[in-house]
Amino acid sequence: MPLHFSTEEFAERRRRCCAAMADEGLDGLLIFRQESMYWLTGYDTFGYVWFQCLFLRTDGELVLLTRAPDLRQAQQTSCIPDIRIWVDLPDAEPTRDLRAILEEKGMQAKRLGVEYESYGLNGRNAKRLDAILSDFAALEDASFLISRLRVVKSPAEIEYARKAGALTDAAYEAAVAEAGPGAFEGDILAAMHSAIFRRGGDDPSNEFVIGSGQQALLCRYHSGRRHLDANDQLTLEWAGTYRHYHAAAMNTFIIGDVPPQQVEMHAVARDALLAVEAELRPGRTAGESFDAHSRVLDTAGYKQHRMNACGYSQGTTFAPNWMDWPMLYHANPVELRPGMTFFVHIIIFDSERGLAMTLGRSSMIGDSGAEPLSRMPLDLVRL
Numbered sequence: 302m303p304l305h306f307s308t309e310e311f312a313e314r315r316r317r318c319c320a321a322m323a324d325e326g327l328d329g330l331l332i333f334r335q336e337s338m339y340w341l342t343g344y345d346t347f348g349y350v351w352f353q354c355l356f357l358r359t360d361g362e363l364v365l366l367t368r369a370p371d372l373r374q375a376q377q378t379s380c381i382p383d384i385r386i387w388v389d390l391p392d393a394e395p396t397r398d399l400r401a402i403l404e405e406k407g408m409q410a411k412r413l414g415v416e417y418e419s420y421g422l423n424g425r426n427a428k429r430l431d432a433i434l435s436d437f438a439a440l441e442d443a444s445f446l447i448s449r450l451r452v453v454k455s456p457a458e459i460e461y462a463r464k465a466g467a468l469t470d471a472a473y474e475a476a477v478a479e480a481g482p483g484a485f486e487g488d489i490l491a492a493m494h495s496a497i498f499r500r501g502g503d504d505p506s507n508e509f510v511i512g513s514g515q516q517a518l519l520c521r522y523h524s525g526r527r528h529l530d531a532n533d534q535l536t537l538e539w540a541g542t543y544r545h546y547h548a549a550a551m552n553t554f555i556i557g558d559v560p561p562q563q564v565e566m567h568a569v570a571r572d573a574l575l576a577v578e579a580e581l582r583p584g585r586t587a588g589e590s591f592d593a594h595s596r597v598l599d600t601a602g603y604k605q606h607r608m609n610a611c612g613y614s615q616g617t618t619f620a621p622n623w624m625d626w627p628m629l630y631h632a633n634p635v636e637l638r639p640g641m642t643f644f645v646h647i648i649i650f651d652s653e654r655g656l657a658m659t660l661g662r663s664s665m666i667g668d669s670g671a672e673p674l675s676r677m678p679l680d681l682v683r684l
Contacts, residue, residue: 305343305461305544307457310457315363316361318341318357319359319360322414322446325441330415330447331414332416333417334447335349336625339617339619340451343378345379346378349421351367354366355381356406363382364381364383364385367387396429396433400437403434408437411439413441414443415442418442452614453638453639453640454616458617459665462616464544465543466673468502469539469662471496471497472494472539475493475495476537476554479493480529480556481529481684490511493539502542503543503545505539505547506621507620510539512535514527517533517534517536518536520659530556533557534553534556534563534656536551536659537552540623542623545618545619546617547615547618547644547663548662549661552660554684555683556684559683560656566603567681569658570658574645574647574661574662575679577594577612582670584637585637586634586636587629588629588635590612603649606652607648607649611630612643612644615643615644615663637666640665642663642664643663643664643671646659647659660679662675
């Protein structure tokens, strides 16, 4: 199984990570985020639901501590040379195994960064980690050290993002073809996923959002399926995914008759989306992008119906969600740079009228501005 990136690219990522660690005064990094492990080494697994840790020393040495089911997973999908296994037992305490590795690597009395903000390090294990290393080394929160490096994509990553965008379009076309009066939500989802899988795509990092009728006003997945009415609304949020790189999109389809208010909502959503994308250019900030969203919606009278964030970075992410750092919200100071990719979503939910309207797509920031990764049209979809 070939790695998804070249040996040279992985080496450069490791060099940059070690340089960032040195800048922070760290002697080593305890990596728990699966996104970080994948970006740094290619390691591809969902085994992070159990305790595992990738240790990186400032000289570039790597050691992975994981369970037996992930031994071959790491051997075949990563460039990690040293893989250690902790054993499942009633009194298993893998943090002890990690301490032994750190002792072996001379980390006593050193400064170690920890990815505390991670689905791979639950509260119980974090407390155990702190307790067992409290007299051994100084632990510091380094949750976003690698995230700050990952946010700007390499040319190879951008190529994967473009492929993800093409899969997003394929899923959109499948949804348009399947949806209509009487259509079953399960068939719509099946068509969208099939379009992605048949073209070599991956599972997304969270479920596709689908809701019709009153559930069209939800922006989270929920279980239960229904058939569309003759006059209905259908909200979809999905992502094409290629090599774990995502290009999310969002849209609300109108089934049958179109309420005039929803026509206006769509026009406002489209204006807001384009306004945000106009701010996605080098030198601007994530907060300024959000402010463009709120200006358009608030001026049009939709302040009480909008969200307090309008998007987030896209990249290589693992379950339970495809949201990446940073997010687009007011006053977020993160400066935008070429090579960043963002999913911008405009969400208008009018609970009093029971009307939904959403519109969103992913874009890459180039030297002069945003380039959509999708060719999906922004017109109101009427079926």
